[in-house]
Amino acid sequence: MLDLTLALTFILAAVILLIGFLADTLFRKTGFPDVLFLLVLGIIFGPVLGIISKNDLAPVTPYLIELSLMMILFYGGMEMDLSKVLRQSGRATLLAVTYFVFVTVVVSSVAKFLFNIAWIQALMFGPMIAGTSSIVIIPLSKKLKISEETSLTLSLESTITDSLNIVFFFAILGLYLSGSLSLLSFAENIVAQFGVGILVGFAVGVVWVWVLHKIRNEPYTYISTLAILILTVMCSELLGGSGVLAALAMGLVIGNYKEVSSLVRIKIASAKFEELREILTRFQSELAFLIRTFFFVFLGLIYDISFNSVTFGLLVGLIFLGLNLGLRYIAVRLSTVRCPMCKDTTIMTLLCGQGLAHATLSVIPQQYGIPNAQIYPVIVVTMIILTNAVTTFGSFIVLRKKKNSRFQYTEA
C-alpha cells in the first residue's frame, strides 16, 4: 500500500495533466480558453476542498516561477523571427510597445491612487496587466480566418509583449530592491542589467549553436540545452545582469541561427540544424504544456476565495479591463493607420487574452516580501479570466456578425 500523501500526489498530478490535455484540446477545437478550467481546478483542489494548502506549495514556488520565466523567454526567443520583427512587422512592434506603454502609464496611475501605494509598487501593475499572451493568441489568430497580416501582427505582438512584460518588470523590481528612486540610477541599472544579460545570452547562444551543430546526432541535446540555459541565466545574474534577458537572448540566437552564424562567421549546415531546431521546439512545447498546466492550477490553489477578496478582485478587474480595452483600441487604431488591417480593429482589440507571463509576474512580489503583495495575484487572476472571456466571446460575436463574410471559424 502506497503512503496516502504519496498516492494523492501522483493522482493529483495525473488528474491535472489529464484535465490540462482535455482543456487544451477543447481550446484548439472551440477557442474556449483552457486557462479557465485550470484555474478553476486549482481553486477546487485548494481553497474549496482543502486538499492542498498554500503552505504545502511554498517551498516549490520560487522554482516554479524561475522555471516558468526561463521557459517563456527562451521559447519566445526561439520562436521569434528577428528579421520579420525588425523589417516586415514594424506595426506589430508598434502595437506591442504603444499598448504596453499606455497600459503601464494609465493602470499604474490608477493603481497608485486607488490603493494608495508607492509609485514603484504601482508601476509593477503595468507589466502584469499590459500585453497579450502568445499561448492564447497564436492558436486563436490562426483559427480565425482573418487576413494573414492581421494574424501575423497579433502573433508577433503577443510574443513581443510576453518578453517585454517580464524584462520591464524585472527592471522595476531591481529598482525597488536597490532602494533608489533617481531616474539616473534607474537608467544605469537598466542599461547594466540589459547589457550584461544580452551579452551573456548572446555569447553562450553562439557557442551553444556551434556545440549543438557538432553534437546534433547525440540523443540528449534537448536536456543539455536546458542545462546550458539554466547556467546562462545564473551566470548572467552573478555578473549583475538580467537573467531573463539572457534567456531571451540565448533563445533568439538559437531561433535565428542562420543570421547569427553568418554574423559571427561560423559554418552551420542549415538543413541539419533546422531539423535539430524543430526537435528542440517540439520537446519544448511538451515541457511548456507541463509548466503552463501546473502553473495555472497553482495560481488557482493560492487564490483567495473569500467574499471580500473576490469582490475586490472583480471590481478592480472590471475597472482595469475597461481601461485595457479602451487603451488597446487606441493602440490598435494608431498602429493600423493607413493599412488594410484598419478594418480588423474590433477583432484586434478583442483578442486581448492574457496568460502565463502575467500569472508568473503576479506571484513574484510576494517572494520578495513587497508590502501588499497579495493584491497582485487577486487582480491579475481576475484579469486573466476576464480578458480570456472577452477574447472568446468577442470573437464569437464578431464571427456571428460576419458569418457570411470573410471571418469564419474553422477547425484547425
Place this chain on the structure above:
Amino acid sequence: MIAFFAAALIIILGFLGEEFFKRTSIPEAIFLLLFGVLLGPIFHLFAEDALLAITPYFAALALIIILFDGGLNMDIREAVKNSPRALVLAISGWMLNVLVTTAFCKFVLGWRLLNGLLLGSIVGGGSSIIVIALIKKLKATEKIETVLSLESILTDVLCTVGAFTAIDILLSGEVSLGAALGSVGVAFGVGILVGLGFGVAWLIIMEKLKGKPNAYMLTLAVLFLAFVVATNLGGNGALSALFFGLIIGNSRHTAKLMKFRTTVSIDDNVRDFHCQISFLIRSFFFVFTGLLFSLSALASVFLGLFLSFAFLGIRFVVVKMATVKSELHEAETLMTIMFPRGLAAAVLASLPLTMLGPSYQVFPEIAFIVILTTIMICTIGVAFLKKRTSRSPLTYT
C-alpha cells in the same frame, strides 16, 4: 538557486558521462554517485531533512519512469519466454543472500535472528532501476537484457515484502509465513494485471487521440494512475509500470493477441521525449543516492564491505546454476556483476529506524556502504567487460 545550478551540473555531467562511457567504457553512474556524495555528505549543500522528505516521491517517480522505459524497449515474446529463468534467478539469489546475512549477523555479530533477517531482506536484492539503466548501455542481447531486467524487478518485490514482513514480526511478535507468501502473490498478480489492463485500455484510447499534441504528458498521467491503482490494490507498482510500457512498446503484438485494431505504436515524438526525461531522471537518481550517504561507525563499513563481496560470491554461484545448458552461459560474468543495490535499499533501510527505534541507526549506514560498493563493483566490471567485448563480440549484439 543552488538547486537549479546543481540540476544543470548533473545534466551536463550525465551528458559528458555518456561520452566518457563511449570512450572508456566506464559508466557515468559512478561519477554521478560520487558527485552526490560531494554535494551532500561532504559539502552539506542540501539539508538532510528536506532530502529525506522528498525521497519517497523521487524514488517512486524514478521507479515509474525507468521501469516504463524498460518495458517500452522490451520485446514481449522474450519477456514471456524468459520469465521462468528470471524467477529462478531472483528467488534463489535473494534467499541465499538473506540466509548468509542472517547467519553472519547471528553467529558472528551476535544479533537477534530477526534483525539479521531484516537486514538481509533489505540489501538482498539488486536495484531494478540501476540494472535496467546500466544494461541498456551495454547493448547486450535481448535475452540477457530481459532476464536481468525481470530478475531485478522480482527481487525489488521480494526485498519490499521481505522487509515489511520482518518489521511486522518484530512489532507484533507473530510469525505468518502464509501471509507473507500471500503478499508476494498479490504483489505480482495485481501489479501485472493492472499494468496490462491500463496498457491495453490506453492503446485503444491512443488510437482515438492520434496526432494530438502533448501525447507524452498524457501517457505519463495514465502511467501515474496505473502505478497508484496497482500499489493501492496491494500490487507492485514497479511491475505495473513495466507491463504498461511493455504493452505500449509492443502495440502490434498486443493488438493482434487481443484482437483489436491499432495503427499506433508509440510514436517517435513520444519515444524521443521519454528518452530525454528518462536520461534526466536516471542522472538525478544516481546523484540523489549519493546525497543520502551517511556514515558514523567504522564497523558499518566493514559489515557493508563483507556483505557486498559475499553477495558477489553468492551471485556467481547462482548465475552459474541458473545458466546451465543455456546460451546465457556465455554471459555469466556480465550477469554476475549486475547486482548493484540502489535507492530502494536506502529507502527500506530507513524504515526500521522510524518504525522500530533508534537502535536501528546502523541499518541505513550498512545499506549505503553496500549500495556504494556494489555499484562500484558493477561499474568496474562493466568497463572491464566492455573492453573485453571489443576483442570477442560473442555475447553482445
